Amino acid sequence: MTGPKKKRTNLYAESLALHEQYRGKIEVHAKVRLKNRRDLSLAYTPGVGAVSRAIAENPDLAWKYTLKANTIAIVSDGSRVLSLGNIGGYAAIPVMEGKAVLFKKLAGIDAFPVCFENYHTEFADDIKNIAPVFGGIALEDIAAPKCFELEEALQGIGIPVMHDDQHGTAVVVLGALLNACRVTGKAFEDLNVVICGAGAAGFAITRMLRHIGYDPGLFPSVNDIIVCDTQGIIHRDREGLYTNKYKFIIAEETNRRRRTGTLADAMDGADACIGVSVPGIVTPAMIRTMADDPIIFAMANPLPEILPKDALLAGAGVVGTARSEYPNQIHYALAFPGIFRGALDVCATRISPEMKLAAAHALAGYVKRPRRERILPRVLNRGVVKTVAGAVREAAIASGCARKLNDIPVEGYPG
Numbered sequence: 001m002t003g004p005k006k007k008r009t010n011l012y013a014e015s016l017a018l019h020e021q022y023r024g025k026i027e028v029h030a031k032v033r034l035k036n037r038r039d040l041s042l043a044y045t046p047g048v049g050a051v052s053r054a055i056a057e058n059p060d061l062a063w064k065y066t067l068k069a070n071t072i073a074i075v076s077d078g079s080r081v082l083s084l085g086n087i088g089g090y091a092a093i094p095v096m097e098g099k100a101v102l103f104k105k106l107a108g109i110d111a112f113p114v115c116f117e118n119y120h121t122e123f124a125d126d127i128k129n130i131a132p133v134f135g136g137i138a139l140e141d142i143a144a145p146k147c148f149e150l151e152e153a154l155q156g157i158g159i160p161v162m163h164d165d166q167h168g169t170a171v172v173v174l175g176a177l178l179n180a181c182r183v184t185g186k187a188f189e190d191l192n193v194v195i196c197g198a199g200a201a202g203f204a205i206t207r208m209l210r211h212i213g214y215d216p217g218l219f220p221s222v223n224d225i226i227v228c229d230t231q232g233i234i235h236r237d238r239e240g241l242y243t244n245k246y247k248f249i250i251a252e253e254t255n256r257r258r259r260t261g262t263l264a265d266a267m268d269g270a271d272a273c274i275g276v277s278v279p280g281i282v283t284p285a286m287i288r289t290m291a292d293d294p295i296i297f298a299m300a301n302p303l304p305e306i307l308p309k310d311a312l313l314a315g316a317g318v319v320g321t322a323r324s325e326y327p328n329q330i331h332y333a334l335a336f337p338g339i340f341r342g343a344l345d346v347c348a349t350r351i352s353p354e355m356k357l358a359a360a361h362a363l364a365g366y367v368k369r370p371r372r373e374r375i376l377p378r379v380l381n382r383g384v385v386k387t388v389a390g391a392v393r394e395a396a397i398a399s400g401c402a403r404k405l406n407d408i409p410v411e412g413y414p415g
Helices: 002-022 037-043 048-057 059-065 088-107 123-133 146-154 164-184 200-209 245-253 263-267 284-288 308-313 336-345 353-366 382-398
Strands: 071-076 110-115 136-139 161-163 192-196 224-229 272-275 295-298 318-321
Touching: 048 059, 071 088, 071 123, 088 110, 088 336, 088 382, 123 146, 136 146, 136 164, 136 336, 146 161, 146 164, 146 200, 161 164, 161 336, 164 200, 164 272, 164 295, 164 318, 164 336, 164 353, 192 200, 192 263, 200 224, 200 245, 200 353, 224 263, 263 284, 284 308, 295 308, 308 318, 336 353, 336 382, 353 382
Parallel strands: 071 110, 071 136, 136 161, 192 224, 192 272, 272 295, 295 318
Antiparallel strands: none
């Protein structure tokens, strides 16, 4: 224990020093020169007046003449930041800056943190009112159920809005599960899945795998899902369920056999367990009760629901975590850069179910020959973004989410 603990302490100290040295991780650069009065007249007044008049007559020209076509707002209220909980908008800034770095380095997207200190009833209106400058909104680290309500309220504002903790995670889980089935020989549509955790990620994964809100004709659903929260298995007859709209939806659409009990009861006979909850909650004994070659995605961070070595010793066929030092890192950074890149490339009005599914299948397909220790590409693989973005662009056009604009410039991909 001494070695890893010391290593982590050093990492934290180095990160503090890095942030102090650079005073943050991102900055704004000018694209045009400003060396003389003519430059000033072109970039600013009076020349810029012609650009403003054109956009006033046709707001869609903002996609052609401004930063809008390649800029994302990363919006958070700091109510659920990493494993730190509700630490507020100020403390969320470095995390959102980090995500902005991923957007830029992986997808060539200019992203900027917009951190609110308090969630309030007008939060959705606040975001709508800053939307004109951005080509998309990435909602980040907002606690459930507020994140569900906020995302729903922002659909239809004319630009893509996606809560990455939900949909980015669900996309990567689907891609990983498709390849885990290829490795273990299990049929996706026959899977009985346990999801440990009913927060933002758990809800979105459940929705995607069981087609809640998705067209059933788009792809096959798993056979059944049992979702567990801190009170155990979610089922229709559970007392107090009707006070939570989202858990009620889960109860209506999953657990067809109406099983009750604990997480251990849920895992008995299951083909897969997807953990988006807390460290150490899954035991080797639970895994030994599952079907042969079970699939274990233990994604709690920084410590998983069960360590990979313990899951493998208990008989797991494929194991994934959210950690980069273990094989099969299942992290939403595999999804969101490519999804937003593809959406921005066609000036999309929203992110459709077809676009998310295309991203998941592109991720799975990127690994040509999956094996037990490689069901997904690495997060920093630059080719992943291009592949996902291409699939998302095609799906956006096919699903009617692409704007029909000509000569819209995009930044493209980083070198």
